[in-house]
Amino acid sequence: MKQATLSDIEKCVLCGTCKAVCPTHAYSGIEPLSARGRMLLLHDYFTGSLRPSKLLNERLYSCTLCGLCEAACPLGVGVTEAVYLGRSALVRSDGRRRLMRAATKLSLKNPNLSFRTLKLAFTLGGSLVPRLLKRSVPFGITLPDRPLRDGQNIFKPPKKKGRVALFTGCSINYLYPGLGASLINVLLGVGYEVVLPPGEVCCGEPLRALGLEEEAIKLAKKNLDIFGRLRADAVVSLCPTCVLALRVHYASLLGRGVENAMDVTEFLHDKITPISPPGEKNVAYHNPCHMGTGLGVKKQPLSILRGLGHDVIEQADPGCCGFSTSLWDAEVSNGLLEGTLKQLGNAPAIITACPGCMMQLGRRHPNVRHIIETIAEGTVQASSKPKTEAA
Ligand code: SF4
Ligand code: SF4
Known part of the structure; x- marks a missing residue:
C-alpha cells in the first residue's frame, strides 16, 4: 500500500466486488455509501466533474476506514488511502468538522497539558464536564489520576530473555493506563524488559482521519525517528490502529515503517503460560x-x-x-x-x-x-x- 494518487483511483474498474464486504453498504443498502460508490465520487471529484459539497464530505466521512474493501479488491486498489486523500483534498470545504480539527490539533500539541487541563475541569466542574462532553462524544469518559507515561520508563524482569518497547498510543496512555500496566506486568512475567521510550507522540491516525495529512506526517516522522532505530525485539502495542500506522501507513507515507511493530497477541501468543483454566463459558x-x-x-x-x-x-x-x-x-x-x-x-x-x-x-x-x-x-x-x- 502507498499514499494514493489520482492514477491509483483510476485503477478502479468499478467492478463492485468490494461492495459485498463494505459494512456501510450492508447497513445502508445505497451505492454512495459503498466502497465502489466512494471510488466513483473520488474519481469524479479529482477529475473535476464533481464539485466539493457537504454531501460529498459526508459520503467520505461515513467510511469507517476498516479496509475490508481493499482486502477483497482483485486489483489491489487502496480504497482507504484514496479516502484519506479525498478527505485531505476536501478539508477546506468541510465546515462541519472544523472545530474538531482545531481541538484535535490543539490537544495533540501538548497532550500532557491537555490531559491535566481536562482533569482539572473534571474535578472543578463536577458532573457538568462529563455531561457537556457527552453531547459531542457518545462514550462515557473517565480520566485516570495519571497517564501511563508518568515517570518510570524502564521495567526490568527478574530474569531477562529480551527487550520490548511499548508504543502506548493516546488511548492507553491517557484513558486506560491500567491496561498498559497489565501489559507491562505480563511482559515482565515472560521475561522481557519493557521500555517506554521518551518522546512518543500520537501515531497520527486521528489527524489523517480528519484530513490533516501534513500534520499526521510530522508526527509519523517523530515516531519513526524514535521507534525505527530502537534496539528491541519488538515494538508492542495494545491498539491495532497504532500498529497499522507504525508498520504499514508510515511505510507508505515515509518510505519506511517500524517493521518490528506488532499487536500484543502477535507477540505473546507463543510465550504465555496459562495458570487458571477452566475459563469462562460463552x-x-x-x-x-x-x-x-x-x-x-x-x-x-x-x-x-x-x-x-x-x-x-x-x-x-x-x-x-x-x-x-x-x-x-x-x-x-x-x-x-x-x-x-x-x-x-x-x-x-x-x-x-x-x-x-x-x-x-x-x-x-x-x-x-x-x-x-x-x-x-x-x-x-x-x-x-x-x-x-x-x-
Ligand atoms: S475498488 Fe476494486 S473491488 Fe472495488 S470497484 Fe474498484 S476495482 Fe472493483
Ligand atoms: S474502508 Fe470504507 S469503503 Fe472500504 S469497506 Fe470499510 S467502510 Fe466500506
Whole structure:
C-alpha cells in the first residue's frame, strides 16, 4: 500500500466486488455509501466533474476506514488511502468538522497539558464536564489520576530473555493506563524488559482521519525517528490502529515503517503460560478490523483465549463495530454497532483487542474487556506490579 494518487483511483474498474464486504453498504443498502460508490465520487471529484459539497464530505466521512474493501479488491486498489486523500483534498470545504480539527490539533500539541487541563475541569466542574462532553462524544469518559507515561520508563524482569518497547498510543496512555500496566506486568512475567521510550507522540491516525495529512506526517516522522532505530525485539502495542500506522501507513507515507511493530497477541501468543483454566463459558470475541484485516492477525487472539480455557464464540463476519464514524455519523455508527452485537449473540462477556472497539461496544454491553486483561488474569506474572493506577 502507498499514499494514493489520482492514477491509483483510476485503477478502479468499478467492478463492485468490494461492495459485498463494505459494512456501510450492508447497513445502508445505497451505492454512495459503498466502497465502489466512494471510488466513483473520488474519481469524479479529482477529475473535476464533481464539485466539493457537504454531501460529498459526508459520503467520505461515513467510511469507517476498516479496509475490508481493499482486502477483497482483485486489483489491489487502496480504497482507504484514496479516502484519506479525498478527505485531505476536501478539508477546506468541510465546515462541519472544523472545530474538531482545531481541538484535535490543539490537544495533540501538548497532550500532557491537555490531559491535566481536562482533569482539572473534571474535578472543578463536577458532573457538568462529563455531561457537556457527552453531547459531542457518545462514550462515557473517565480520566485516570495519571497517564501511563508518568515517570518510570524502564521495567526490568527478574530474569531477562529480551527487550520490548511499548508504543502506548493516546488511548492507553491517557484513558486506560491500567491496561498498559497489565501489559507491562505480563511482559515482565515472560521475561522481557519493557521500555517506554521518551518522546512518543500520537501515531497520527486521528489527524489523517480528519484530513490533516501534513500534520499526521510530522508526527509519523517523530515516531519513526524514535521507534525505527530502537534496539528491541519488538515494538508492542495494545491498539491495532497504532500498529497499522507504525508498520504499514508510515511505510507508505515515509518510505519506511517500524517493521518490528506488532499487536500484543502477535507477540505473546507463543510465550504465555496459562495458570487458571477452566475459563469462562460463552465469551464472544470481536476482532478489530485494523487487526484482522489490516494486520492479518486473526488466529493468535483466539488461540490465546482458548489456551486460557475460554469457550469462545467467534463473530461470523469480519464486521466493523463503527467506532471510527461515531464522532461524525451517528446513524451509520449506531447501525454498525447494533449489527456487530447481533452477530456476537447474547454472550455475557465480549473480549476485543482495541481500545476504540472497547469504547464502542461498551456503549451497549455491560461487560466488554480488552484481551490483555484476560491474559493478565490467566497467566504467570512478574511478582511485583508496575506502579500505575488502573483507569
Ligand atoms: S475498488 Fe476494486 S473491488 Fe472495488 S470497484 Fe474498484 S476495482 Fe472493483
Ligand atoms: S474502508 Fe470499510 S467502510 Fe470504507 S469503503 Fe472500504 S469497506 Fe466500506
